[in-house]
Amino acid sequence: MLHVGLNHFLVISSLLFCLGIFGIVTRRNAVMVLMGIELILNAANINFIAFAKYGNFGLQGQMIALFVIVLAAAEAAIALAIVLNIYKIFSTVNVDEIDTLKD
């Protein structure tokens, strides 16, 4: 019988985290990078909840997870607004080409 324990949660969340990182690092599209960030945030949420369920922390874990979801929504709104502005100025959302600060 498959018993779902803390380790499964942790593995899932670390896989998600790694995928998020991978997305951030490899994607050139700013929207994709934002999606990577979302994945990382959600991986963290899973960790919070898992530790809340299996640890002796009360409801603090769930509270922070909710907080992070709200935060992620706000962040997504602001970041997408930035991306839209970037697109307006540069006609692209490719992060590699947006390097005018370099020079």
Added chain:
Amino acid sequence: MTEVLLTQLSVAVLFLPLLGFAFSIFLGKKLKWAYLFEISTLFIAMALAGVIAFFKLGYFTGKDIVSEFEWINLGNTPLFGWIKIELGVLLDNISVIMLLVVFLISFLVHLFSIAYMKNDIRYNRYFAYLGFFTFSMTGIVITHNVLMMYIFWELVGISSYLLIGFWYEKKSASDAGKKAFIVNRIGDLGMLAGILILFATYHTFSFEKIFFAISQGHLPFNSGFWLTITGVLLFCGAIGKSAQFPLHVWLPDAMEGPTPVSALIHAATMVAAGVYFIARIFTILTGDALLVIAVIGALSAFIPATIALTQNDIKKVLAYSTISQLGYMVMALGVGAYSFAFFHLITHAFFKACLFLGSGSVIHAMHHEQDITKMGGLRKKMPITYATFLIASLAISGIPLTSGFLSKDGILAGTYAFASITGHWLFPAVGFFVAMLTAFYMFRLIILTFHGKPVDEHKYEHAHESPWVMTLPLIVLSTLSIFIFYTPNPVDANAGLFLSKWVKAPVISVPTYARYPFMVDDTQMKQPAVNAETNHREIVYSNQYTEAVHHAHYPAMFLSLLVATLGILFAFMMYQWKKINPDNVAGRLKPLYQLSYNKWYFDEIYDATFVAGTLAFSRILNWFDQYIVDGIVNGTATVTRTFSYVSGKFDTYVVDGLVNFVAYLSGLIGLFFRAFQTGRVQTYIVFVIFSLVILLFLFKSF
């Protein structure tokens, strides 16, 4: 008229020609009449010279007027002692006579040149040079010290250079100028050495003080031998200036100058300076030195006389006759006939100036034809020139009633007397022989030029008598060639004031052992004449000499008259009456004729020895310069270059390399770190993650 005033006048006379020179040379380009200013200053100077001569000879006959001022005082120097250089003026009888003669002839030459040089492009400059020349000569005449003599001596050299090379567009003229200057310099070197010996010994340049010191027995290096050396060295200067053998070669070439210049240089000024200088220092010449002088004089009288026989250029004949006559004077000084030598200097100045100006008149009339074989018959066309030329020729040949007879006869008598005492019979022999040659070549010249039929009809037709500015000097000079100006008795020169009062041999200062024996005073006078009053004594040198001169007088006179007549007769036989064919004589005596015609090959010999030697020596020096000196310099340069090349390489590769390497290294490191600074957030994130992972592994506590 006081002595001070006379001195001041003489200084004025000295500087007036210089003023004329300065005016004419600086303003000559702007003012056409600048030469007139020069001539008038010269005229004033001549008048003043006349005044000086009149008062000096009239009122201060026996007194030498000396005036000096301190020029340079170096104080008491170590090793040498007091050095004080004084300049000054000495007016004695010979200097004032000379002064007058110089200015008289110079003025006449100026006058002559006005017409002769007409249309010359450098008219004013020509007169400026004449003035400069006269200035230099005046300095020689009136100086009281040997240094100033030397200074003006050189000024005469440079002004003669300017005048001889006046037509410098002609190569031969500029060469002649250089030759005259360089040959003179050779003699001057000896003179300078003599002057330095005198100065080193006596610490003064003044004639008076030197003579006095020598008469007190103070000799250079305390030896009579060195006094002889000094005398001969000083004489070297005179050899150069007076064109004596062996430095006579410049004078014939100097004929390249304008003819009035020849008259000035070869009659009264430059060449006279040498004789004048010997006369000045006569009192310190030892017996041996005098003998050297006599020998040189005899050679100079003889050799050019033989050359003059065959020359065809009218001026060349006169040039060689000048050397010959100067040789007479020098020989006369050498044998002790002091006063006659000076007398001949004066008389020769007049008649030779007349001859040169006469030849100038002929050349002018013949349109610059100088070859006497192309002339002839000019007597009718140019009567005044002919008459004056004839009188001057008679004078130089030594025919009675002329001044030349008196002075030449005196010189011949002097050599005769000298020979009768010392036994040197060669001197009178040369003297008489040269007298014959002189008469011969002078009349050859006259006959070919003025007598007979014209050779070149075309030129003859165009010939004409010269204008009065040219004939007047001729008339004046030929008049001065007549005896009456010097003595009332045409056969006795001593009857006149010139020799009896004015020109007397000075008291010899040389110690008795170094003199000619006959110059030792044997009159038993206890008080040798040192003070001014008794300076001019009746007895010259000694009783023995006076007696010998007395005995020599008449034989010499008749003999000289005889040889002169013979010479003239030969000339007439050959060229006038054609009894003897000159070509036959020339063919018979071919080697002698060739020798004479080619001027004894002096120029060729000098070219082959001294000139070629100098050239060879300069080539050696050139080689030395090019290979040794330049080699050293170039070698040093090469070493330096190599060293700097190495040093440069070290700089480029080692020092710069080090610096560049450091920079390169920094760059490399920068490049390496730059790779991390991509500006991409993703890259940084990768780094962060990897670092985190590494840190985790490093600090793992599990």
